[in-house]
Amino acid sequence: MQAIIQTIIENFQICFIDGNRYRLMLNGLRMTILASLCAVVLGVVIGLIAAIMKLLGEKRSVHSFRGILAWVGHIISYIYIDVIRGTPSVVQLLIMYFIVFRGNFTFLCAVCTFGINSGAYVAEIIRAGILAVDHGQMEAGRSLGLSYARTMRYIIIPQAIKNILPALGNEFIVLIKETAILGYVSIMDLTKASDFIISRTYRMFMPLIGCAVIYYLLIKLLTLGLNTFERRLRQSDIR
Amino acid sequence: MKKIVKTVTAVLTAALLLTGCGGGSAPKETANEDAAQDYALVKEHTIIVGTNAEFPPFEFMDDNGEFDGFDIAVMKEVGNRMGMNVEVSNMEFKSLIGAMEANQLDVIAAAMTVTEDRKKSVDFTDSYYTARQYIVVQKDNSEIQSFADLDGKKIAVQEGTTGDFTASGEGSVNVVKDADVKRFKKGADAIMDLKNGSVDAVVIDMNPAMEFVNANDDLKIVEDETETEEYAFAVRKGNTQLIEAINNCLAEMKEDGTFDSLIEQYINE
Numbered sequence: 001m002q003a004i005i006q007t008i009i010e011n012f013q014i015c016f017i018d019g020n021r022y023r024l025m026l027n028g029l030r031m032t033i034l035a036s037l038c039a040v041v042l043g044v045v046i047g048l049i050a051a052i053m054k055l056l057g058e059k060r061s062v063h064s065f066r067g068i069l070a071w072v073g074h075i076i077s078y079i080y081i082d083v084i085r086g087t088p089s090v091v092q093l094l095i096m097y098f099i100v101f102r103g104n105f106t107f108l109c110a111v112c113t114f115g116i117n118s119g120a121y122v123a124e125i126i127r128a129g130i131l132a133v134d135h136g137q138m139e140a141g142r143s144l145g146l147s148y149a150r151t152m153r154y155i156i157i158p159q160a161i162k163n164i165l166p167a168l169g170n171e172f173i174v175l176i177k178e179t180a181i182l183g184y185v186s187i188m189d190l191t192k193a194s195d196f197i198i199s200r201t202y203r204m205f206m207p208l209i210g211c212a213v214i215y216y217l218l219i220k221l222l223t224l225g226l227n228t229f230e231r232r233l234r235q236s237d238i239r
Numbered sequence: 240m241k242k243i244v245k246t247v248t249a250v251l252t253a254a255l256l257l258t259g260c261g262g263g264s265a266p267k268e269t270a271n272e273d274a275a276q277d278y279a280l281v282k283e284h285t286i287i288v289g290t291n292a293e294f295p296p297f298e299f300m301d302d303n304g305e306f307d308g309f310d311i312a313v314m315k316e317v318g319n320r321m322g323m324n325v326e327v328s329n330m331e332f333k334s335l336i337g338a339m340e341a342n343q344l345d346v347i348a349a350a351m352t353v354t355e356d357r358k359k360s361v362d363f364t365d366s367y368y369t370a371r372q373y374i375v376v377q378k379d380n381s382e383i384q385s386f387a388d389l390d391g392k393k394i395a396v397q398e399g400t401t402g403d404f405t406a407s408g409e410g411s412v413n414v415v416k417d418a419d420v421k422r423f424k425k426g427a428d429a430i431m432d433l434k435n436g437s438v439d440a441v442v443i444d445m446n447p448a449m450e451f452v453n454a455n456d457d458l459k460i461v462e463d464e465t466e467t468e469e470y471a472f473a474v475r476k477g478n479t480q481l482i483e484a485i486n487n488c489l490a491e492m493k494e495d496g497t498f499d500s501l502i503e504q505y506i507n508e
Contacts, residue, residue, distance in 0.1 A: 098428075098431055098432075098435065102435040102436065102437060103431075103432045103435040103436070103437025103438070104435075104437050183424070184423075184424060184428075185423075185428075186395070186421035186422050186423050186428075186432070192422075195333060195398065196398070196422070198333050198334065198337060198399075199332075199333035199398050199399030199403070199422075200356075200399075200409075202336040202337060202340070202356070202357065202359075202360040202361075203337065203340075203360075204334070204337030204338075204340070204341065
């Protein structure tokens with residue numbers, strides 16, 4: 001038993017303390033958090049636009065100019081979601097890095113890739129959230145003389161947010177773990193940092209387990225925060 | 240509570256039994272398999288060769304998706320002479336040594352340079368090839384003439400290779416200082432990055448460098464005096480029988496000309 005503990009301590013020393021490698025892990029963690037935070041913000045913005053575009057076009061007739069515009073928006077948003085959800089994120093990242101950005105602006109490339117990727121999923125989450133609000137709410141709003149936009153703004157969206165936020169938190173969690181593929185394009189995220197340590201120490205156990213533990217803690221923290229948040233949102237519910 | 244305790248005990252017992260089985264299924268010893276036993280192979284009568292098939296001409300995947308290259312050909316010949324099957328396992332270069340320590344590989348044949356650091360984790364056979372590091376730059380680049388010109392530049396490398404160590408300032412000769420090093424999983428990705436113009440140079444072993452430059456008209460090689468390095472096959476630490484067997488095969492192959500013909504076929508073609 002003592003021997004095992006000894007080896008573990010020794011391994012820990014070699015993998016994280018020697019050559020200040022723990023700093024690499026911390027820098028990697030910072031990159032992971034920063035990239036996923038920026039991507040989630042971008043993703044929500046893109047997702048919101050895509051969701052509204054998709055919803056607006058659903059029931060419009062093609063006889064007026066606005067109707068055609070809404071219909072085109074619907075088609076664009078449909079294709080966007082379809083393509084992004086239908087291709088692996090690694091492939092999207094490689095395309096963005098090598099073809100679109102041609103190796104420049106690495107961080108921006110990462111944020112754009114994951115923002116665009118996440119936007120497709122967020123769009124569906126938001127759309128589902130809006131559709132989950134009872135149809136009678138829209139009818140009531142319209143019959144009281146509110147326009148479509150105002151009914152959306154004051155009646156539907158506030159109720160939809162309650163449906164959307166928990167699922168959005170989930171998407172954030174997925175996104176953080178997805179950024180582990182950033183190493184493919186030479187970005188030093190947490191996974192890449194542990195890769196680097198493996199390539200220098202030729203030890204796999206400590207860097208991999210360490211990396212997993214850090215991811216787990218990060219996401220555990222996020223989950224706890226989200227749970228508290230969700231409880232607050234439910235406070236006014238009569239159930 | 241009792242139920243939980245019961246379940247936990249059951250699971251633990253099962254786990255113990257399973258690990259017990261793992262230990263117990265070690266190869267049975269029979270008289271005529273003695274020779275094979277001595278090599279302490281992962282799988283009986285099979286040498287599992289780990290490689291990273293992204294490093295032409297030493298290892299690459301051919302058009303049919305088969306692993307090919309000088310290292311693979313040599314290991315197949317060695318297996319042939321030892322009367323064993325050879326199985327190739329392809330993975331990232333940086334994972335090879337860890338995988339062998341985790342008992343998943345018998346031999347690493349990946350144009351691996353013998354270094355003191357690596358010797359702490361694996362044992363090497365006799366060296367079979369002498370190589371150097373080359374710098375690859377875009378054709379119109381006249382600024383970079385030597386390793387000294389790389390200081391502070393952007394350099395793309397394959398993660399965990401000698402080129403990576405040199406560019407990161409960890410080598411012993413021609414150490415590059417303060418370079419911004421981008422580490423890719425494949426040499427080809429590093430070359431792509433160079434072609435896109437987002438790095439100034441790629442540092443990579445000479446033979447892959449020549450392969451890549453031959454395939455890309457817009458790139459050229461910059462040669463500089465560097466320390467030569469020795470490629471060797473790596474085996475698990477302490478597996479002296481296997482090292483001896485491979486060394487004998489290598490010596491035999493050099494003697495009867497097989498080795499030279501393979502060099503001719505893969506490297507000097």
